[in-house]
Amino acid sequence: MKLADRVHRIQPSPTLVIDAKAKALKAEGIDIIGFGAGEPDFGTPINIREAAKRAIDEGHTRYTPVGGTDELKNAVIDKLQRDNGLTFSRDQISVACGAKHSLYNISQALIQEGDEVIIPAPYWVSYPDQVLLAGGTPVYIQTNEKTSFKITPEQLENAVTPRTKALILNSPSNPTGSAYSKEELQEIGKVCLRHDFIIISDDIYESLLYDGIPFFNIASAVPELLPRTIVVNGVSKTYAMTGWRIGYAAGPKDVIGAITKMQSQSTSNPSSVAQKAAVEALSGPQDAVAMMRGEFEKRRTYIVERLNAVADVSCFRSTGAFYAFPNVSAVYGKSFAGKVIRNSTELAAYFLDEARVAVVPGIAFGADNYIRLSYATSLDNIRTGIDRIEKAVKDLN
Numbered sequence: 001m002k003l004a005d006r007v008h009r010i011q012p013s014p015t016l017v018i019d020a021k022a023k024a025l026k027a028e029g030i031d032i033i034g035f036g037a038g039e040p041d042f043g044t045p046i047n048i049r050e051a052a053k054r055a056i057d058e059g060h061t062r063y064t065p066v067g068g069t070d071e072l073k074n075a076v077i078d079k080l081q082r083d084n085g086l087t088f089s090r091d092q093i094s095v096a097c098g099a100k101h102s103l104y105n106i107s108q109a110l111i112q113e114g115d116e117v118i119i120p121a122p123y124w125v126s127y128p129d130q131v132l133l134a135g136g137t138p139v140y141i142q143t144n145e146k147t148s149f150k151i152t153p154e155q156l157e158n159a160v161t162p163r164t165k166a167l168i169l170n171s172p173s174n175p176t177g178s179a180y181s182k183e184e185l186q187e188i189g190k191v192c193l194r195h196d197f198i199i200i201s202d203d204i205y206e207s208l209l210y211d212g213i214p215f216f217n218i219a220s221a222v223p224e225l226l227p228r229t230i231v232v233n234g235v236s237k238t239y240a241m242t243g244w245r246i247g248y249a250a251g252p253k254d255v256i257g258a259i260t261k262m263q264s265q266s267t268s269n270p271s272s273v274a275q276k277a278a279v280e281a282l283s284g285p286q287d288a289v290a291m292m293r294g295e296f297e298k299r300r301t302y303i304v305e306r307l308n309a310v311a312d313v314s315c316f317r318s319t320g321a322f323y324a325f326p327n328v329s330a331v332y333g334k335s336f337a338g339k340v341i342r343n344s345t346e347l348a349a350y351f352l353d354e355a356r357v358a359v360v361p362g363i364a365f366g367a368d369n370y371i372r373l374s375y376a377t378s379l380d381n382i383r384t385g386i387d388r389i390e391k392a393v394k395d396l397n
Contacts (some may be wrong), residue, residue, distance in 0.1 A: 010129040018348070022358035035373035036358040038174060040240040042295075045288035048239060049278050051259035057274035067260040068095025068248070069326055072275045075282040076248050083206075084220045088250045095278075097270045097294075099204045099234035099247030104130050105259035106200060106230055110317065111136035111368040113164035120151045122325065122365035124174045124202070140366060145316040145327065149383065150184060156191045157351045164195065169218060170202040172209060175282040175365045175372040176230065176325045177300070178319025179209055182216040189222030199229045201356060202335075202386050204247075205321040207238040210297040231253060237321075239281040244274040296322050299375040299382060306386040308392055322376045325362070327367035334396035341396065344368050353359050355392035357385050 004070060014361075019037040026032050040253075067073075073093040078366060080086045096102040103126070111134035119127050121140045130137040140359045141159050143149045156167070164181060172179040180188070192199060201217040209215050220228040234247030246364045267274075307315035315326035334341055336354065341347050344361035348371060362370030375382055 002008060004131055009132045013125055016359050018352075020360055025352075026389055027354075030356060032352075032356050032358055033381050033388065034358045034377065035375070035385060036360055038237075038321075038324070038376065039242045040237060040292060040373050040376050040379065041205060042288075042292050044240050044242040044244070044277075045281075045285075047284050048241065048280050051280035051284075052273050052277040053272045056067050060276050064272050064275060066264045066269050067256070068093065068195070068270065069272075069275050071281075072246075072279050073249075074284075075279045076250065076270070079282045080231065080250055083215075084217065084231075086219055086226065086250070089253075091253050092256050093248060093250050094256045094263070095248045095270055095275065096247065096259075097245045097247070097265060098236060099202070099232050100126060100247075101263075101267070102234070102247045102249040102259070103127075103200070103202065105262050106232070106255070107136070108133055108259035108262050109255065110134075110198065111165060114163055115164055116161060116163045118156065118159050118167040118197075120169070120173075122147075122173075122175050122367040122370065123168075124170060125364050127168055127170075128366075130233070133223070137163075139164070140227045142366075145314075149173060149178040149316065149325075151188070153191045156188055158199070160195050166196045166198040166200055167192065168200045169204065171190045171317075172205040172218070172320025174205065174321055175323050175360070175362075175367075175370075176316065177323045178316070179213060179215070179320040182214075182221045182337065185216055185218045185221035188299075189218055189225055192218070192220070192225055192228075197228070197364050198223060201229055201231050203231060203233045204237050206233060206294055208296055208322060209320040210293075210300055211319060218262075221312070222350040227252060233282045235278050240275075240288075240292065241277070241281065244271070244277055246274050246278040248268055299379060302379060302388065303373065303375045303382050306382075306390075309342065310390045312393060322374055324373045324375060325367075325370050326371050326373070328362075328371055331393060331396060336392075336396050344371055347371060350395050352394055354395070355388040357388050357392075359389075 022034045073090045105351045107130040113135040115136040117131045141151045219226045230251035236242040311329035348361040360372040
């Protein structure tokens with residue numbers, strides 16, 4: 001059976017592939033330390049779970065409007081005003097089945113053949129593939145630890161062409177954990193103001209910033225850009241609600257109307273029960289968020305220090321999200337049992353097969369000199385996992 005050409009433009013999500021392989025090995029009774037999937041290891045806070053139970057008992061189990069209930073849209077509006085100083089109306093909000101779904105809807109509604117989308121690299125794995133599925137062309141701006149994995153205004157200016165349709169900014173970033181300051185966003189914003197393109201601000205890790213660093217997205221840093229900024233966020237990372245699948249987009253009315261229209265012919269509305277839970281997440285007590293952030297910050301400090309102590313490994317001190325992104329290129333060219341490690345894919349396979357540790361190869365994020373480790377796991381697991389990685393690196397020659 002001949003498949004559509006679009007299927008061959010993309011690859012399965014490598015993070016999910018790694019996670020699935022690690023879980024399969026665990027199911028066989030093999031002790032695997034998983035640094036693969038970006039999923040908080042905490043349970044969903046009890047007040048949110050209780051809200052979902054009430055929703056079921058009260059019969060909130062039917063279809064809702066495609067783009068979300070008014071109640072949840074109001075909660076999103078309140079959150080964006082309270083936390084970000086951004087003002088939206090209900091017709092500027094669309095709720096989807098996760099922030100990933102919101103991003104997919106945006107690309108489908110905005111991007112077409114010939115359009116270019118600027119993506120800073122390293123990048124989250126789905127950005128390029130979503131652009132490709134829509135018929136667009138990803139344009140990458142390369143960064144590294146010397147620039148704290150952030151683009152410069154000069155790099156952005158050089159990447160813009162008459163075909164530029166959008167820029168995707170993810171801060172704090174997956175996979176690097178790097179976050180832009182207000183001043184850095186203002187400088188980038190000056191370039192954006194000179195050109196007519198859309199900014200897609202992926203704020204999914206907004207609440208996970210460390211060292212007392214405040215959060216800003218480009219619309220809050222440069223209010224003049226709000227009319228052409230689409231803010232994307234969700235409840236998965238902040239509230240340990242990955243399986244609930246609730247994300248949202250806020251932006252210009254015509255864009256929000258278009259993505260809601262696209263959604264009406266794909267998934268229709270997100271889960272009614274999950275929407276009720278999301279209202280409680282956004283509007284209820286935020287104590288659990290502060291607790292999780294505190295634990296993630298402790299883990300960040302530990303894992304970065306440990307990785308920097310491993311021979312031939314250097315790790316950028318991330319300021320947000322829950323990822324470490326060490327440079328492992330000094331290991332390339334070494335071998336184990338006669339097999340040479342030449343790239344991040346081969347190193348990740350070596351760690352999984354020999355050290356029983358699952359990491360994601362950096363090539364998945366457009367950065368083959370690195371690997372990504374999620375520290376959304378216990379300190380004990382992190383300690384054991386880095387011990388194994390340290391030994392595995394020593395065993396190379």
